[in-house]
Amino acid sequence: MRTHIAIVGSGIVGAAAAYRLRKKGVAVTIVERADSRGQATAAGAGIICPWVDHDGDDAWYGFAREGARAYPTLLEELAGDGETDPGYARTGALLTADDAAGLDDVAALLRDRSPLAPEMGEVSVPDDPGGLFPPLTKDLAALFVGGAARVDGRGVRDAMLRAAAQRGAMLRTGTAGLDAKGRLSINGEPIGADAVILAAGAWTGELCAPLGHRLSVRPERGQIVHAELPGTDTSGWPIVLPRVGPYLLGFPGSRVVFGATCEEAGFDGRATVGGLSGLLSAGLTVAPGLASATALEIRVGFRPMTGDGRPMIGSLAPGVVVATGLSAYGLTTGPLAGCLAADLAIGEPTTIDLTPFTPLRETDPVS
Numbered sequence: 001m002r003t004h005i006a007i008v009g010s011g012i013v014g015a016a017a018a019y020r021l022r023k024k025g026v027a028v029t030i031v032e033r034a035d036s037r038g039q040a041t042a043a044g045a046g047i048i049c050p051w052v053d054h055d056g057d058d059a060w061y062g063f064a065r066e067g068a069r070a071y072p073t074l075l076e077e078l079a080g081d082g083e084t085d086p087g088y089a090r091t092g093a094l095l096t097a098d099d100a101a102g103l104d105d106v107a108a109l110l111r112d113r114s115p116l117a118p119e120m121g122e123v124s125v126p127d128d129p130g131g132l133f134p135p136l137t138k139d140l141a142a143l144f145v146g147g148a149a150r151v152d153g154r155g156v157r158d159a160m161l162r163a164a165a166q167r168g169a170m171l172r173t174g175t176a177g178l179d180a181k182g183r184l185s186i187n188g189e190p191i192g193a194d195a196v197i198l199a200a201g202a203w204t205g206e207l208c209a210p211l212g213h214r215l216s217v218r219p220e221r222g223q224i225v226h227a228e229l230p231g232t233d234t235s236g237w238p239i240v241l242p243r244v245g246p247y248l249l250g251f252p253g254s255r256v257v258f259g260a261t262c263e264e265a266g267f268d269g270r271a272t273v274g275g276l277s278g279l280l281s282a283g284l285t286v287a288p289g290l291a292s293a294t295a296l297e298i299r300v301g302f303r304p305m306t307g308d309g310r311p312m313i314g315s316l317a318p319g320v321v322v323a324t325g326l327s328a329y330g331l332t333t334g335p336l337a338g339c340l341a342a343d344l345a346i347g348e349p350t351t352i353d354l355t356p357f358t359p360l361r362e363t364d365p366v367s
Contacts, residue, residue, distance in 0.1 A: 003027055005345045006184045006193035008176045008207060011041035012153060012330060013323050014199040015160035016074075016338025017345070022167035023077070026346055029193060030161075030169060031176045031186055033203075038269045040201050041153045043224055043301025044331045045249060045259040047239050049093045049148035051113050051120045052106055053329075059356035060310050061113075066352060067333030069119050071149070074156075074335050081166060083159035087152025091250075092121070093145045093239040094129055096286065100141040102243050107143060121147030133237050133248070135229075135256075135289025148239055150249050153331045160335075176200075178210045182320040195319040195345045199338065202267070202304040204312075204324040211317050215359055217324055219267055219302035223275045224259040225283075227293035245282040248290075256293060258283040262303075262328075271298040303327050312359040313337055314344065321345045322359040 005021055007014045010032040018028045036042070048071065050064035071088060078086055097103045110123050122144075126132060129142040165171065174186040184191045198204050202219035234250030241247050249257050261275045276298065284291055306312055306325040311333070316322045323341035326333050340350045 002194035002346045004029070004193045005195050005197060005342070006031060006191050007197045007199060008184070009199035009201060009204075010036075010157070010161060010171065011039050011199065011201055012157045012160075012334030013326070013338040013341065014197070015157045015164065016335040017197050017199060017323070017342040018164040018169045019160040020339045020342040021346070022164045022169050024342075024346070028164065028169040029191055030164075030171045031184070032171065032173055033175065034173050038202075038219075038267065038300065038302045040222075040301040040303050040330050041157050041334065043222060043299040044153045045224060045247065045257050046087075046151040046153050046331050047093070047148070047241070047247060047249065048151055048332050049145060049239060049241065050329065050332055051110055051117055051145065052095065052241065055109055057310070063311065063336070063352065063357070064329050064333055065117055067329070067336040068149075070336045070339075071151070078159050078163055081163040083163055085155075086159035087155030088149060089235070090147065090149040091236060091238045092132075093148030093241055094126070094133060095143040095145065095241050095243065096129065096136070096140045097243045098141065103141055103143050106243070110143070110145065119147050120145060133240055133250075133287065135287040136240070137286060137288055140286070144238065150239055150251070151331055152251065156335070176207065178207060178320070180210050180212070182211060182317050195321065197321045197323060197341045197345050198316075199323045199341065201324060202302040204304065204322060208316060208322070211320065213316060215312065215322070216307040217312065218305050220305045220327070221263040221265040221268065222260040222301050222303055222328075223263075223271050223279060224257060224299045224301075225276065225279060226296045226299065227256050227258065227290065228296050229254050229256060229290070229293050240286065242286050245286060246279055248283055248287055255296070256290060267302060269300050269302070271300055303330065308361075311337065311357045313340055314354050314358040314360070316359050
């Protein structure tokens, strides 16, 4: 059995892998870049509502559904390690459109999926959507999905990292590199791990080049705005998911999030006037009551995207496991992906068939 696993990346996937491995008694070394700007986990809004997406891709939808389903168990495990408030709350979600006809397709999809997804909760038509999310414009049509949740990506990641460290995981900062045999080094110093998990998000592809593979993983820039409504309790507000346009959601501390742009900009981590202008304008069209909110911060992250839109989770070479490509669903599926990668790394069977997500499906040889 492999007894020492190195993990490249300390986002939600790497943190989950480390936590699972330490609970199994496996030695863990986590490697993170000195400059972690652009990490998707830190910038993600944290929407857990997979039942409305991936129509036509049963494998991806099933994976995302299981990711949402896994959260209660994770929260129980973290509570047992003293992490009682990682920032998860079941708030429900409002799916909105200009008129009821604009929600017919998603209503039908939810009806079809509800028998196999009881965690979806009740789907209803609220009499007054604005009573649930007060800044909303009047006369919006809406569906309320009771089981949807929001999660603070930084909070749950940090909780898993702390719990893993408490159990003996080591965190090192530096530049990770692989050689042609899949052996990992940090700043040129060999680690000596039995296997490696590559969970470096949009940067994962470049790490694989020494193995003779070029993964089709690219960055998609997401700009997101955090604002504050002083004196307003926004912690229980539902997620707002317009059928067209950006989403909105509330967090404790009178905080409201506008998100997010989807831009092909490479690893350009700037917040741009054009991106923010379009994001805020669309958000205020849906919720004009947020116009007086105080702008607090702008977060920019790089979602790891693949050519076919599916994740990459599986073995790339002997002793090398890849876990990336979760796109906009990193906070929904990241803990599950990390656990599966951990099991693969130590040679244990996985609870989910990962064949549709093999990283070997989209690789080109490095010339």
